[in-house]
Amino acid sequence: MTRLWWTQVKAVIRLELKKTFFAKRGLWIYAVAALPVLLFIAYAVAMSHEQHRTTEIARDGERRLAYQDLLAIKPGMTKQEVAAILGKPPLVFHWTERRPTGPNSTEEILHEDLHYSDGQNDLYLGLANGKVQSINIHEGYNLGEDAIMFAGVFQFFFLRLAIFFGCLGIFMNLFRGEVLDRSLHFYFLAPIRREVLMAGKFLAGLLATCTIFVTSELLQTIAFLWHFNPQTRDLYLYHNHGLEHAAVYVGVTFLACIGYGAFFLVAGMLFRNPIIPAAAVLIWEGINPFLPALLKQFSVIYYLKSLCPVEIPVSPGTPGLFALFISNADPVSPPLAIVGILVVALLALFVSSVQVRRMEINYTSE
């Protein structure tokens, strides 16, 4: 019996794949999946451009500098003292400012911006009348910051929007699309259990969304790592859990497709208009951090958030509600989170299996 069902599931998948991957209605999903990849490529291009400039400035400088040298500069130092440590600045901007000091008198201030580099990091010094006033060190590779940026894009764009709407587009249409095309009866006339049909369609949707979004996730990681020099990359991948994080992101992407997929499979059977359930689920997932603990559990994002490897820090100035939204107040442990998502998905699949048995062909021939 199960052998037969499996054969039938495979037949359904074969029929569905063309639709889930190449439906004209679904081409925008590729665009949504490509967006973060393009973002990271653009970022990498900008970063390597900047890197190029930094190297140039280091080369143009009088001395070869070390990071330690950059750190030696203190506020209040004179231009000569700076030059004694770092040599003649390779890049200087200056301008004068006329500042009123009384009704008829003005004071003239000479501003100078010096730019040094050790080949990787930039030092920006602001001098006023020959004394160091501001010091800015811009580190070439700020892995910590970049990893948080990656985490932010993943959580707030990729999970909540890209995969969310991608799953909506693909899973909602599994049944609804064929009702709109008036071709669902083709499946309903075959000697196949409705539940088996549903399973086949769900797996076809899963195959499509996982392929699209896992590929996107991998390309994002590659684009993200692209502008680092090999040493930094190795450091990140092998000593800073980079590889591990990349694997976890792929896993979370996979689970997100299962969770949202099951959600939208039911929604596609219960509603004719996709806007309503989409908005409802989006709002439900959005207000999740503010819900009581029990209700929180009936959500996909709740578990996904707990699985994300890099936590996004809340900067001190963030307003309370917003901070609550960003932070993960009461995370669940990873095994529990995985089980949680699978249970939510199974629940949704159970509802849709009841629903699919009840479904009738309600369209007429005209």
Place this chain on the structure above:
Amino acid sequence: MSDRIIFEDVSKFYGEILGVNRVNLSIPPGITSLVGPNGSGKTTLMNLMTGLVKPSRGRIEVLGYPTDDPENLFKFVGYSTQFDAFPKGLTGFQFIYSYLCLSGMPLQDAERTAWQAIERVNMVDAASRKVAAYSKGMRQRIRLAQALAHNPKVLVLDEPLNGLDPLARSEMIALFRASATEGCYVIISSHILHEVDVISDQVILLSNGYVVAEGQIQTVRSEIQEHPTQILIRCDRPRELAAKLFESEYTIEASIHNDGRGLLLKTRDADRFYLAMNQLALNGLQIESIAPADDDVLSVYEYLIGNEEVVR
């Protein structure tokens, strides 16, 4: 294990709209035709039989199987629908082939069986073209091939002759006959009785969601001809009129209106009734109006049988 297709007091409502009402049927093997005008409930009855829609009330059984178990039902039922939409992008062959694959048939068997079905409906040449580019008649035939493909014992065909040229028509009819001779249940629908009456073993006449007549074609014909006509008469002396009319054997029933100024009459022979009425009017009876009370059913019969055949 029943060997019939059974409807027990089945009704189907689409929200407020009546699909079929209080249908009781027991369909034996052979060719059974569902005949009725547009909207009379033919498709609804077929959809009910195949589980595409669920009855609002009543019970349906196809050869002992319930209709909500497609896995078993469609092992022996094939349904060629009136829906003219196909899964996107398939060729005629792929359409049949993937249908067979869905049943879990091994791929080589499915391919062979699909070609056999395509041959039976004479579509070999067009089978590798996209269904979307088919003519109406070709689509009709490929749907038929799908219904036939797995050699089902019960063939449900919704207006299968629609859109076919005369040659294809007689080929298909031969096909139905052959299946019926083998002991299959072939259920076809049509809105023209004379299109199917010669090939049918029994007919079911539908009107407005009701089964109005059922049985072998001869029985149905005579039933229609003998169907009592109801006539409403408004006149000054209904009692007297009723007494007069009861003198002839074709009057079955008469009921006097409460106000004493009219009567409802049932007669087996409307023509002779009208003749008799003319006679009575000449004899001084004051008649306000005469009108057939069940125009509906009558017009359906006329429509079905064709005017010239209705003998009254």
